[in-house]
Amino acid sequence: MCRPSPAIARSPETSSGWRRGSGRESSIQKGEGRDAAIFPGEPTLQGGNPVTGARTVRAPRGPEKSCRGWIQEAALRMLMNNLDPDVAERPEDLVVYGGTGKAARDWASFDAICRTLTRLGDEETLLVQSGKPVGVFATHPDAPRVLIANSNLVGRWATWEVFHELERRGLIMFGQMTAGSWIYIGTQGILQGTYETFGAVARRHFGGTLRGRIVLTGGLGGMGGAQPLAATMNEGICLAIEVDPARVERRLSTRYLDRSTSSIEEALRWCDEARRNGAALSVGLVGNCATVLPELARRGFAPDVVTDQTSAHDPLHGYIPAELTVAQAAELRRRDPQDYLRRSIASIAAHVQALLQLQRGGAVAFDYGNNIRATARDAGVANAFAIPGFVPEYIRPLFCEGKGPFRWVTLSGEPKDLHRTDRLVLELFPENEHVGRWIRLAQQRVAFQGLPARICWLGQGERARFGCALNDLVKSGDISAPVVIGRDHLDAGSVASPFRETEGMADGSDAIADWPILNALLNAASGAAWVSFHHGGGVGIGNSLHAGQVSVADGSAGAGRRLERVLTNDPGIGVARHADAGYPAALAAARRHGIQLPMHQSDD
Missing domain, CATH: 3.40.50.10730 (Urocanase like domains)
Known part of the structure; x- marks a missing residue:
């Protein structure tokens, strides 16, 4: 389980594991018609009728939740944050980025997702099929609260022509990578x-x-x-x-x-x-x-x-x-x-x-x-x-170490909470001058879009250590509300994309799509808050399959256990994928971090 980090100064903890404030900023915006945002489960009225079309959406802020649990609240806020006009490219069309990458299939589906998340129990899981909620099933507290599948087509039919026809009929949605998985944080x-x-x-x-x-x-x-x-x-x-x-x-x-x-x-x-x-x-x-x-x-x-x-x-x-x-x-x-x-x-x-x-x-x-x-x-x-391609030329050595686009978002909406997470990175990894330089540059140069967020390429071992320490900060009240922890689908072991992430693999396994499927299954088994599996992100329909995970640090002991599992296993499968392809750096990383590779172990 997660062990307390000696780098963290503690303050008295509250019984619920997070410090309550005076209330949260409502997601309802004063205004009329299309300029009014939706409050989950309580649609803004327009002429006496529920709003089902485009409107301005902004995520709630603060330490008070409208859902039954913080994982559900995190999913709700991140879905809404994806459509914040300061974040999304065309929020009125539900398009977040990447041409047509959407957060929900249509506004009716968006409303239904929001409504369902506010009612979802801690032993239930919502299924989302290409941006539309299709079912809620009884599971258990450590199961993902949401499972998402976007844009997936059987191989022979995995073409833009088929996709566009199905999209025209309202049956499918293009999720890109972080648009349909609700973890986009802007540029x-x-x-x-x-x-x-x-x-x-x-x-x-x-x-x-x-x-x-x-x-x-x-x-x-x-x-x-x-x-x-x-x-x-x-x-x-x-x-x-x-x-x-x-x-x-x-x-x-x-x-x-x-x-x-x-x-x-x-x-x-x-x-x-x-x-x-x-x-x-x-x-x-x-x-x-x-x-x-x-x-x-x-x-x-x-x-x-x-x-x-x-x-x-x-x-x-x-x-x-x-x-x-x-x-x-x-x-x-x-x-x-x-x-x-x-x-x-x-x-x-x-x-x-x-x-x-x-x-x-x-x-x-x-x-x-x-x-x-x-x-x-x-x-x-x-x-x-x-x-x-840029991955074989410049990025693959990082993937061999389990490094990739790790990110987190402060649900309080308070910049000071994000700044505390920046200091945590510097406290935990003082020897990593490259990461330290990045954090200092980001503090100086990066403007927040929507909820305060940070991207930081951390690798195997580093992600779990950071996530557990972050959970302790939420527990102690040093950070005023829970924090979402996720990543891009462009990561070490979560994508098969022969024209990008897996181009020119040493063993010729560029097109093997087992790895992102195993990544999604492993993250679901490990206790991620929500898990997604998509098709076509970055390079288009027929050219990639990829998985994502998001976890939540809410200060609880259960969150600590889930964070350590997910943030160890998620980058770990990236190391294993590259070790299996024969990269010496990945084999060395696996040995260093104690990742079991059955084909590279002796019988004794």
């Missing part, structure tokens, strides 16, 4: 991963820093929006192309982006000036990658690094064809989806051809996991995979 959720990737690029190619180096990229959505800040955190210059002016403005308002322009000349002038001065700078250039990148190549522009995070994984709903505004694209998509697809795929091909030209000109190029290479190859760009 910060991918920020450290992007920071780590750019840092690895700097160490391998540029002597450890991006100072004086230009990173050229595309896409400023929920994922791509992290790139400008990640580059400047590594002392570099980022030129990011984005077709949607609203996304550029959003990154400016959240301080992920320094400047913006629609002029190529002005953008290049700013970047050149920063390069000469050795200054860190991020520039958003409003334009379409399929036209701007070929033009930059034609001009002989020579970036040091080139990549892309547009929503190319979904050519119909995510990528905007050349020569179209966002509004024009929406109209063409509605009027003639086949013509839209044809134009979108042709634009993706031109986009990748420009990336290859910039690579031949000397830029360090890598694919950032949006399936753009495969789409371009299928469209006739035979050498698209000359651009390597």
Whole structure:
């Protein structure tokens, strides 16, 4: 079981394991009609009728709960937080990020999920099928309170065409990774991963820093929006192309982006000036990658690094064809989806051809996991995979240690509670200078979106130690309300994605999907608060299967036991997966942490 951490100063504990305050901030917002938020189980009335359509949603804050248990309350708040207008990309459509990644299938399903969570007992489990609640069953206190399956299709039918038809009929929903699993925390959720990737690029190619180096990229959505800040955190210059002016403005308002322009000349002038001065700078250039990148190549522009995070994984709903505004694209998509697809795929091909030209000109190029290479190859760009993937190039050594995008969210809504968790990281891991630098940079540079949250790549052993210590802080009252602990599905042992996380595995097991299924089963058996299994996240339908888990530190002894199991086993299966594939670093990590690997043990 979790043992008390000597690094934590204690204060008197309350009988319930958490300190009660004067009340919580209601999720009902003053207003009328579509601007009013829903209070779980008590729909805001509009002209005397329950609101069943779009409305503004914000998660409750504070130490008082409206559900029967804190795990249910955590699920409710995180679902609502995913749709906070400061968090989600298109909350009115229930779209959180990633083109069409949704938190619930429709507003009626959202209302039913909220209503059910407020009534759900501590020995019951809610089943959610592609964003719609479909059943509540008797289980036990250590079972997950929610089990989620999103977007899953039988292999032969796992195509965008089949998916879109089923979606049109209201039978399925695209959950991306953390949208449909209720653990998205805004652009910060991918920020450290992007920071780590750019840092690895700097160490391998540029002597450890991006100072004086230009990173050229595309896409400023929920994922791509992290790139400008990640580059400047590594002392570099980022030129990011984005077709949607609203996304550029959003990154400016959240301080992920320094400047913006629609002029190529002005953008290049700013970047050149920063390069000469050795200054860190991020520039958003409003334009379409399929036209701007070929033009930059034609001009002989020579970036040091080139990549892309547009929503190319979904050519119909995510990528905007050349020569179209966002509004024009929406109209063409509605009027003639086949013509839209044809134009979108042709634009993706031109986009990748420009990336290859910039690579031949000397830029360090890598694919950032949006399936753009495969789409371009299928469209006739035979050498698209000359651009390597970012995981085999830069991230896999971290996966071998069980490291990945670990995150937590303070349900109190109080920044001071989040700051206390930051100090806890520094107290527990003073020897880890890399993590310490990240926490200090995040404190200075990262604006909160929705409930205060932090991303921090911790590995095997570190996650369980942190989670148990965090539970002690909630128990002592040093943190005023429970804390949610989760991760991205992009993690060491929770995904099969041959064009991204499992590209180029040493044993050729890229497409083996047993591992994410085992991950989900293990987390459910270990006592995670809610567990999810999705299809298509990051790279699109037919190209990935992946699992997620979320746990809750509520200060109770039961939470401590569950946290130690889940936060040991969840990264542990990542170490085992890579050890099974033959990576020496993973085998060493397994031995170091006492992970049993039957095929690597003697009979005595």
